[in-house]
Amino acid sequence: MDTFGTTGSGTGGSSQFSSDDLMDKLKVQLAQAYAQEFLETVTGKCFEKCITKPGSSLSGSESSCISRCVDRYIEATGIIGRALFNAPR
């Protein structure tokens, strides 16, 4: 079964990934890397804001602070993106 190189159109069956396969894989990996980095940043920021005095368990107010903080951080990312690239300068 030739799973690789099916779109290579006669380059001597050198079993390479086709460009499309490779690009799809890269896209997935990049998306994962971006998500991972974002997750780490948000976790750090919201820990700083919401868990000011760590107790023996997360309190209800801490949990709700965390979910608001995550929402606001996502919103802030949108505001910054628009300010950089959509605002008339």
Add this chain to the structure above:
Amino acid sequence: MDSSPLQSAEMQRFLSQEKEKAMVNEMVAKLTNVCWDKCITSTPGSKFSSSESACLANCAQRYLDMSMIIMKRFQSMQ
């Protein structure tokens, strides 16, 4: 050996596009990080106040202004 998928024009275009996206992404992430600390001083509420969102947008734009000034300053030192 120019038949390698890595060297195809399509792949080159894809890579430079992704490179640009990564730079934009990194810039936005960095400024969000910095401006969040500057502008969001209280515990996050269920909505940004208008001064908070204005601060975020201003923060990003002033950062760009500042990096321009610093770049020019460095160029004039050479």
